[in-house]
Amino acid sequence: MEPIKFNYEYSNKIKVGFIGCGAHSFRNVYPTFDYAPVDLVAVCDLDMERAEIYRNRFGAKKAYTDYMEMIKKEDLDAVFIVLNFDRNGRPLYPKILPDIINAGLPVWVEKPISYTAQEAEQLLELQEKAGVQILVSNKRYFYxxxxxxxxxxxxxxxxxxxxxxxxxxxxxxxxxxxxxxxxxxxxxxxxxxxxxxxxxxxxxxxxxxxxxxxxxxxxxxxxxxxxxxxxxxxxxxxxxxxxxxxxxxxxxxxxxxxxxxxxxxxxxxxxxxxxxxxxxxxxxxxxxxxxxxxxxxEFSLGQLHNKNLFTQGMVQSVNHFANAVLNNEPVERATLRDAWHLxxxxxxxxxxxxxxxxxx
The missing domain is CATH 3.30.360.10 (Dihydrodipicolinate Reductase; domain 2)
Incomplete structure (x- = not known):
């Protein structure tokens, strides 16, 4: 079991940019950084007003509406991506991830990774060439x-x-x-x-x-x-x-x-x-x-183990990814290959x- 520290207790953190300022990420992803070696440098959303709200709420330094601009201007160690679906109900990640992978940045990305196995295979090929860590947040690998x-x-x-x-x-x-x-x-x-x-x-x-x-x-x-x-x-x-x-x-x-x-x-x-x-x-x-x-x-005490962020493995997922990046090690659970199989x-x-x- 990996020990949990509060964010301020870590002396070494990864600098991350976050693409997506939606309700799911507000509830379930941004709050995990309180318990992980993560320094939120910048946030990005198509709606600048929303991006500024998230920048202020979660302590990022910059807000962007163009993720490529964020990647070029900021000195990032990794990127988090949490997006909605397109108008046909298909995941947007296959359209965004290639740019991040080709920039040589590790990625923590929400599921589902794609609508077709072929899209996931293409992402796997890119990952193999770039040699970056990718974790697809299928939570049950960490429950x-x-x-x-x-x-x-x-x-x-x-x-x-x-x-x-x-x-x-x-x-x-x-x-x-x-x-x-x-x-x-x-x-x-x-x-x-x-x-x-x-x-x-x-x-x-x-x-x-x-x-x-x-x-x-x-x-x-x-x-x-x-x-x-x-x-x-x-x-x-x-x-x-x-x-x-x-x-x-x-x-x-x-x-x-x-x-x-x-x-x-x-x-x-x-x-x-x-x-x-x-x-x-x-x-x-x-x-x-x-x-x-x-x-x-038990739910009567103010423990970490009874919080939704922990019972659903969200903090554990983020920590697994952050430690892999910090130590230059592979992601071992909830991999892109796992997401392809699903x-x-x-x-x-x-x-x-x-x-x-x-x-x-």
Missing amino acids: PSFVGAKKIIEDEKFGSAVSMTGRYPLTLTPFQDELGERTGLHWFLDICHPMSGMHYLMGDVKEMCFIEHQPSGNVQTLLTFKSGAIGSLHLPSTQSETSPNERYEIVGNQQNVVIDNAIRLAYYQGKKGSGDYGKAPSFIGDDPTNGPIHWEP TKIFEAYKNNRAGKWIEL
Whole structure:
């Protein structure tokens, strides 16, 4: 676990420019700099009035409306990019990132990285040539609950993770035969949310097959992973709004791990009380210390671990990136390559009818 310091406690920081002054970045990204080795030098937005508001609010020295001007005029170590979608609901990052990469600057960028796998592949080629660090903020690579689950399933006591199930509400639009694809998938790009968590824990997907219910848009998907493990993902678009969004379970050798509502982690191990079937007197094992373990944050104290910026891994993501830049090391989680793989999964849904196995 990487220790957390307040921003003023760091003697060495990266100087960054920030492209994008929107509501999401205001809530979830700029505030992370309070806990990271980041010196916010400049902000950029098409709306100068908004850029000035953010410059003043978050302590930047300069505000710009042209990101290329910001890059040329400021002595930056890295760039953060958080943008909205274009009028067709597609990510804008493939239009902006090449300029930043070609300038030789490391990038922390929001997800989803692109609408097509080809766009992500082109960015990967540019990154390889430039040799810069890129982190795509798929948060589940940094959620404490997922990080904790990964430590458990990688322990030899757990055995190989052989199967995983997941649930996350998304709506899949109907396949249009005349176009040979599905359209109106702006929010379905959020498939990167559940799949990034499953990818972090289980590795690359090898094949997938899904069935759908229309017009509700509910989906059930079967997955095989390159590791040989199997999985399933339920996308219940019509679940109650009062229901927790997500739940995951990973099964190993007589053990399993459950992540519920993103913050509760349960580790099931051990055995029930001894006794013949129908005659066991106790549901607690003969060795109570070898039994289930449950973790969840408390919300009564003013701790960092119960803040949304930490339970959702945002600060951890920014710190991972900043430390990689400071130490000239590669980004190891939430990489551009990871984002490319998630985009391939999105395309598998977009470009195929239900009911057939799709090789990735």
